[in-house]
Amino acid sequence: MSERTVERTNDDWLADLQGDELQRADAVEDLRQRLERGVYFYLSRERSDLSDRGEEALTQMAQDFVQDALLKILDNLDTFRGESRFTTWASKIATRVAISELRRMRYKDYSLEYLTAEGETMPDITSLSIAPPSGPQPERYTERQDVMQIVGMAIENALTERQRTALSAYVFDGVPIEEIAARMDTNRNALYKLLHDARLKLKNHLEEQGLSMDYVMTLFESA
Amino acid sequence: MGGKTQTKANRVANMISKIARTQEHELDCEECYEHLDHYAEMLQNGEDPSAVLPQVKEHLEMCSCCTEELGALISVLEGQAEAQS
Numbered sequence: 001m002s003e004r005t006v007e008r009t010n011d012d013w014l015a016d017l018q019g020d021e022l023q024r025a026d027a028v029e030d031l032r033q034r035l036e037r038g039v040y041f042y043l044s045r046e047r048s049d050l051s052d053r054g055e056e057a058l059t060q061m062a063q064d065f066v067q068d069a070l071l072k073i074l075d076n077l078d079t080f081r082g083e084s085r086f087t088t089w090a091s092k093i094a095t096r097v098a099i100s101e102l103r104r105m106r107y108k109d110y111s112l113e114y115l116t117a118e119g120e121t122m123p124d125i126t127s128l129s130i131a132p133p134s135g136p137q138p139e140r141y142t143e144r145q146d147v148m149q150i151v152g153m154a155i156e157n158a159l160t161e162r163q164r165t166a167l168s169a170y171v172f173d174g175v176p177i178e179e180i181a182a183r184m185d186t187n188r189n190a191l192y193k194l195l196h197d198a199r200l201k202l203k204n205h206l207e208e209q210g211l212s213m214d215y216v217m218t219l220f221e222s223a
Numbered sequence: 224m225g226g227k228t229q230t231k232a233n234r235v236a237n238m239i240s241k242i243a244r245t246q247e248h249e250l251d252c253e254e255c256y257e258h259l260d261h262y263a264e265m266l267q268n269g270e271d272p273s274a275v276l277p278q279v280k281e282h283l284e285m286c287s288c289c290t291e292e293l294g295a296l297i298s299v300l301e302g303q304a305e306a307q308s
Contacts, residue, residue: 034303041302042295084260088300092260095296144236151239171238172231176288177252189251192286199245199285206242216243220236 069094163198
């Protein structure tokens with residue numbers, strides 16, 4: 001497609017993107033084409049949930065994501081630390097924009113309300129069977145159920161309301177943390193920390209029950 | 224990734240395994256993001272990023288969002304390389 005694309009070093013990219021109008025326009029256009037190719041590739045090859053969209057729709061989507069990403073990239077050139085190729089760093093920003101937008105679209109109708117409603121309790125994790133008892137090690141099944149019951153009790157007794165809500169949405173509904181964060185008036189980073197605190201509490205609780213973490217790991221790793 | 228849907232039971236088992244592996248200190252998503260380009264490039268070059276960036280690896284094992292983003296980034300980079308060759 002773009003035969004005239006020049007190979008730039010990291011320094012070239014930075015210089016060109018901050019250069020005179022012509023240099024800048026050229027570099028932005030090269031970067032745009034490159035990122036659009038990459039994002040389109042991802043949308044068309046990796047996202048089976050988008051397979052019902054035509055080529056044109058995916059192209060448009062890639063263009064929109066990259067347009068947003070370019071603004072972010074140009075605004076944040078001073079944060080590029082040179083730990084990777086410039087184009088990899090720029091791709092990271094474009095990827096984050098694309099994924100965040102796709103998550104927003106996918107979960108636009110999702111609500112946490114049923115988890116926070118008065119009197120509503122967390123779905124019972126012990127009611128989920130993890131592996132059929134006919135598996136290679138049926139005795140492990142009972143052991144797993146026992147640990148799950150302890151975890152279920154700990155979730156109810158040791159966690160705060162917010163931790164419980166976030167964990168339920170994350171584990172039971174499989175909602176990405178940034179989407180949970182948006183519904184809990186916080187941000188992704190803070191929500192990760194909230195879930196980390198919750199995991200730590202649950203871990204301590206399990207240890208207090210005399211369970212070894214190695215044992216728990218082996219029980220659930222292959223599940 | 225987009226197509227891989229985990230069942231509820233899988234996610235519960237996964238969470239319990241994560242609880243058992245929880246560390247007192249873990250990188251948060253922003254700290255992980257700062258290194259994600261470096262990490263992805265090492266993977267692309269066939270190098271082992273866990274030796275240089277062990278905490279990033281730990282975070283990725285705990286955070287499905289950052290893991291999804293790493294997978295997507297690698298795909299985006301592949302798409303660029305493919306079109307150029």
